[in-house]
Amino acid sequence: MPSGYTGNVTSIQDFIRQLPKAELHLHLEGTILPSTLVELSARHDAAPITLAEAEALYRFADFTGFIEAFKAVTRLLTGPEDYELAAWRMMQHLAEQGVVHAEVYISVGVIYMWRNHDPQAFEPIFAGLERARERGERELGLSLYWIFDAVRHFTVEEGERVFLKAAELKATHPSIIGIGLGGDERRTGSEPFRALYAQAREAGLRLTNHAGETTGPEAIREALSIGSERIGHAFSATRDFYLLQELKERSIPLELNPTSNVRTGVCASFAEHPLRRYFDAGLLVTLNSDDPAFFGSDVANEYQLAHTVQGFSRAELRQLAANSIRASFLPEQAKAAWLSRIDSTQ
Numbered sequence: 452m453p454s455g456y457t458g459n460v461t462s463i464q465d466f467i468r469q470l471p472k473a474e475l476h477l478h479l480e481g482t483i484l485p486s487t488l489v490e491l492s493a494r495h496d497a498a499p500i501t502l503a504e505a506e507a508l509y510r511f512a513d514f515t516g517f518i519e520a521f522k523a524v525t526r527l528l529t530g531p532e533d534y535e536l537a538a539w540r541m542m543q544h545l546a547e548q549g550v551v552h553a554e555v556y557i558s559v560g561v562i563y564m565w566r567n568h569d570p571q572a573f574e575p576i577f578a579g580l581e582r583a584r585e586r587g588e589r590e591l592g593l594s595l596y597w598i599f600d601a602v603r604h605f606t607v608e609e610g611e612r613v614f615l616k617a618a619e620l621k622a623t624h625p626s627i628i629g630i631g632l633g634g635d636e637r638r639t640g641s642e643p644f645r646a647l648y649a650q651a652r653e654a655g656l657r658l659t660n661h662a663g664e665t666t667g668p669e670a671i672r673e674a675l676s677i678g679s680e681r682i683g684h685a686f687s688a689t690r691d692f693y694l695l696q697e698l699k700e701r702s703i704p705l706e707l708n709p710t711s712n713v714r715t716g717v718c719a720s721f722a723e724h725p726l727r728r729y730f731d732a733g734l735l736v737t738l739n740s741d742d743p744a745f746f747g748s749d750v751a752n753e754y755q756l757a758h759t760v761q762g763f764s765r766a767e768l769r770q771l772a773a774n775s776i777r778a779s780f781l782p783e784q785a786k787a788a789w790l791s792r793i794d795s796t797q
Contacts, residue, residue: 466765467754471792473552473775474545474739474750476683476706478600478633479534479580480525480558481742482541485509491527491536509745514665514715518635520745525561531579538583544743546591548751551789552779553595556631559613560602573616577624584626596628596780598659604638607647614647618654628780629657631683632674636666645677652678657780659706663687664717668694675703681778686712689725695732704735704778709756710748711741727761730771737775769793 483491485505492499511520528534545553557580562573580597587593599617601610614630621627630651632644641660648658662674664684668691674682675697683706688694698705707726712718729736738757743749748756754771757763763771776789 463758463765464751464755466796467751467758467768468547468549470549470754470769470772470796471551471776471789472549472750472754472772473554473737473779473781473789474550475554475681475704475737475775475778476556476708476739476741477541477553477750478521478556478558478742479537479541480521480528480561481745482544483524483528483537484540484744487537487540488524488527491529491533494533495527495529511714511745512716514635514717517715517742517745521742522561524745525558531575533579534576535579535583538580539586542583542587542591542593542595544749546587546593548749550750551593552776552781552785553593554598554628554779555595556598556600556633558602558633559599559616560605560609560634563609563612577620581624581626594781594785595626597624597626598629598631598657599627600631600633601644602634603632603636603640603644603661604634607643610644611647614651614656617656618651621655627656629659631659631661633661636661636664636670640666640670641674641677641679648677648679657681659683664712665715671698680704681706684708684712685729686717686725689728695729695734699732699734702735704737704774705729706739706778707736708739708741708753710746710753714746721756721760724761726757727763730763730767735774735778736771737778738771769796772796 488505489502508520508523511517584595599613601613617627617630658679659681660674660679661683663671663686668687671685671688681704685705709721709724709726718724738753740750754768773793776786
């Protein structure tokens, strides 16, 4: 049994939920539960799907299967009210877990592809997302930033549409904090987006990137080379000692998603995930759920598994929560306030 494991499950669950924390790698579309999918289908489909049919969409064996499932679920998001509902349900669940701040990916690239590449089709959808965000801030006390995510294997031109829209809307919507690159790394790396990342930085957008999930450590180096400030997954960094040293020396935040990596077949088990190795090596690691509805594990459960499977003590869980705040794009004053709260959590 891991040395940090207390054996008191209820007690540790309470501690985790009371621990103020940020979730930094979360896809809005990946938070939609089968029950919500049934509700969305009832709104739009002549023959609504059943709960059993909805649940079947979430079963997959590998990363390719996950991408197909993600697409199938996202196709049922058709209008602003659908996105507003999905965002509100997401924020409710985050608040229940003790999440105080979230930085959430929206698959803007997918929205454009399914709406005939019309940039104006996105504004009503974003208005629905903003209504949910404002309600969550008002009623739940949860702050939230949006990250506009491009699909790397669609084309650079599609990515440009996403990043330009983020820059355009940021002027009137400060909740838009940054950009990201999702999709299949095996098909398209980061280098083709170098110029776009430079333009996004000049527009005041923060730069995140999925890298080293289904590819080797060279993909992480490539992501860093184009200016990425935060790396999602970074699973393969464990195979490159010098890359690990660089990540540590530069204090590059890593958005780790252990259960996600297990469910997509990237990692054999939570026990074998490099979370513990990275943490012990002094890297700035954060725990996240990625697509909790698909992977069956929210961020509170990731903390629970870190404790029971990898032996993270309460003090170490507190450090993970502090890392999530430090790695966030919150203003320094807000970070300091949450870090103080974390220190006092027992």
